[in-house]
Amino acid sequence: MKNRLTERGMYAFMRIITYFIVVVIGYILFDIFRGGIGAISWKFLTDSPRKSGAEGGIFPVIVGTLCLVLGTIAVALPLGMAAAIHLSEYATQGRLTRAIRLAIVTLAGIPSIVFGLFGLGLFVIFLGFKASILSGSLTLACMILPVIIVSSEEALKAVPRSFREASLALGASKWLTIRRNVLPYALPGMLTGSILGVGRAAGETAPILLTVAAFYLPKLPHSIFDQVMALPYHLYILSTQLPDVDAVRPMQYGTALVLIALVLGLNLAAIFLRIHFRKKYRW
Amino acid sequence: MTRGHWNDKVIQLLLLCAAMFSIIVVALIFLFLTKESLPFGKDPGFAALLGLRWNPVSFEKPSFGIIPLVTGSLLVTALAILFAVPFGVIGAVHIAEVARPAERELFKPFIELLAGIPSVVIGFFGLVVLSPLIKNIFNLPSGQSALTGALLLALMAIPTIITISEDAIRSVPNSYKEASLSLGATRLQTIWKVTVPAASSGIMAAVMLGVGRVIGETMAVMMVTGNAAVITASPFESVRTMTATIAAEMGEVAFGSAHYRALFCVGVVLLLATFGLNLIALRVMKKHRIARE
Numbered sequence: 269m270k271n272r273l274t275e276r277g278m279y280a281f282m283r284i285i286t287y288f289i290v291v292v293i294g295y296i297l298f299d300i301f302r303g304g305i306g307a308i309s310w311k312f313l314t315d316s317p318r319k320s321g322a323e324g325g326i327f328p329v330i331v332g333t334l335c336l337v338l339g340t341i342a343v344a345l346p347l348g349m350a351a352a353i354h355l356s357e358y359a360t361q362g363r364l365t366r367a368i369r370l371a372i373v374t375l376a377g378i379p380s381i382v383f384g385l386f387g388l389g390l391f392v393i394f395l396g397f398k399a400s401i402l403s404g405s406l407t408l409a410c411m412i413l414p415v416i417i418v419s420s421e422e423a424l425k426a427v428p429r430s431f432r433e434a435s436l437a438l439g440a441s442k443w444l445t446i447r448r449n450v451l452p453y454a455l456p457g458m459l460t461g462s463i464l465g466v467g468r469a470a471g472e473t474a475p476i477l478l479t480v481a482a483f484y485l486p487k488l489p490h491s492i493f494d495q496v497m498a499l500p501y502h503l504y505i506l507s508t509q510l511p512d513v514d515a516v517r518p519m520q521y522g523t524a525l526v527l528i529a530l531v532l533g534l535n536l537a538a539i540f541l542r543i544h545f546r547k548k549y550r551w
Numbered sequence: 552m553t554r555g556h557w558n559d560k561v562i563q564l565l566l567l568c569a570a571m572f573s574i575i576v577v578a579l580i581f582l583f584l585t586k587e588s589l590p591f592g593k594d595p596g597f598a599a600l601l602g603l604r605w606n607p608v609s610f611e612k613p614s615f616g617i618i619p620l621v622t623g624s625l626l627v628t629a630l631a632i633l634f635a636v637p638f639g640v641i642g643a644v645h646i647a648e649v650a651r652p653a654e655r656e657l658f659k660p661f662i663e664l665l666a667g668i669p670s671v672v673i674g675f676f677g678l679v680v681l682s683p684l685i686k687n688i689f690n691l692p693s694g695q696s697a698l699t700g701a702l703l704l705a706l707m708a709i710p711t712i713i714t715i716s717e718d719a720i721r722s723v724p725n726s727y728k729e730a731s732l733s734l735g736a737t738r739l740q741t742i743w744k745v746t747v748p749a750a751s752s753g754i755m756a757a758v759m760l761g762v763g764r765v766i767g768e769t770m771a772v773m774m775v776t777g778n779a780a781v782i783t784a785s786p787f788e789s790v791r792t793m794t795a796t797i798a799a800e801m802g803e804v805a806f807g808s809a810h811y812r813a814l815f816c817v818g819v820v821l822l823l824a825t826f827g828l829n830l831i832a833l834r835v836m837k838k839h840r841i842a843r844e
């Protein structure tokens with residue numbers, strides 16, 4: 269009888285711990301939402317910042333982050349998907365493949381600030397791209413490459429062998445088989461995983477801190493060689509670098525909410541896409 | 552040879568190049584961090600890094616001792632792991648073994664959502680909500696302390712630990728549990744004495760990857776630990792981590808100065824630490840997989 273009681277107690281304890289984690293996450297989201305919703309208005313979203321961001325809106329900041337995200341996608345998506353196709357369809361067990369896989373895992377574990385140092389050393393200084401959208405996008409692309417490769421490979425592996433065998437048996441070449449009979453079915457899964465990577469790129473601060481982000485630059489970029497402001501860095505500036513940080517609290521919450529909406533919106537889109545396609549393709 | 556055949560060969564080669572790109576990036580990261588930090592060995596000399604004071608902007612005698620930064624990182628990381636491991640592992644056990652299916656379907660993605668919240672937003676939350684809370688609870692002069700940073704980092708490590716541990720726990724064969732239950736062990740005894748030990752290498756790997764994430768985390772820590780470069784073991788004091796030092800100071804240094812080189816040296820230390828942790832985690836996970844088969 270006493271054992272049964274301790275057992276019940278232990279279960280309750282484990283449940284409380286789990287619920288506690290969930291409640292904390294919920295509270296963070298709730299707090300940002302509650303604080304930010306009042307600050308967000310059409311004017312806030314479409315106006316330029318004034319007085320180092322203490323007044324005005326965050327329009328150039330949003331544009332800056334979108335530029336970085338698009339640049340990152342343009343570089344990382346084709347590279348990552350091509351690498352995944354190689355690993356899943358062509359690669360044989362061997363030293364080279366093992367080295368590639370080790371490199372991917374290593375890349376996934378490198379801290380974001382180290383990517384920032386790398387981008388500073390290679391793109392900003394050595395290649396002379398200066399602090400620019402180009403440098404920032406390339407740095408972020410290197411950072412999210414492993415996410416895209418790993419999830420794309422999983423999507424490719426999920427396409428049944430029989431799809432490939434049927435096409436090969438009819439005399440189609442390997443690439444034709446992949447293009448016609450594998451990629452169309454794997455593409456939704458590949459995109460889903462990639463969106464998660466892109467979401468991560470949109471929210472990262474440390475790499476862009478050293479490669480692109482401007483402290484205060486209230487105008488729109490003209491080319492990929494321009495500096496821009498970006499949402500994560502702007503939030504950091506607003507909450508720690510301004511003379512009177514308490515006075516700009518609403519601006520901080522507003523920026524945080526826009527950033528979270530962008531990143532979590534991307535993540536949620538990926539989750540819904542996954543559910544949708546899982547229902548559509550069943551084999 | 553037909554044209555189609557050549558086409559296939561070219562595409563195969565292109566795909567291989569794309570796959571090799573990861574190796575190239577890793578090599579370039581090591582190369583450029585070394586290249587930018589090596590000249591430090593000539594001017595102040597690498598021995599300067601072992602000093603106990605980090606004061607690179609002093610006019611009379613700048614000192615580049617990274618020991619306070621390393622101890623700062625270690626203190627925050629150790630505290631964070633102290634919080635994150637019990638919560639993460641118990642949460643993973645609950646979700647994998649105890650929770651109803653509906654609960655599991657809801658909780659797992661929700662906890663993974665936490666991994667998606669940008670670290671700067673977590674840092675902002677820490678600054679505005681957690682830091683004043685810590686200040687009031689422990690009656691400190693300032694809420695900017697190692698403890699505040701560690702709590703935020705624990706929060707960021709928990710999704711990593713839960714996701715990977717849960718997979719490991721769920722991959723324990725049913726026959727193990729059935730054997731234990733048939734011998735008369737209760738479900739709880741089976742969970743803690745059979746299932747969790749059988750999944751222990753996977754859980755270890757999860758913890759290691761969590762530590763890697765915590766050591767490398769920059770923004771959240773920079774915003775709430777107060778950034779005083781002192782050597783301390785007290786969780787209530789302000790500390791300065793390696794990551795925060797790079798992020799805070801790199802914007803203001805002159806290119807090519809000793810300070811600039813020193814920051815790259817800190818980067819190399821970080822890179823090697825996370826690289827080592829990852830290799831260990833990988834090895835442990837491989838052992839786990841072999842044991843399973």
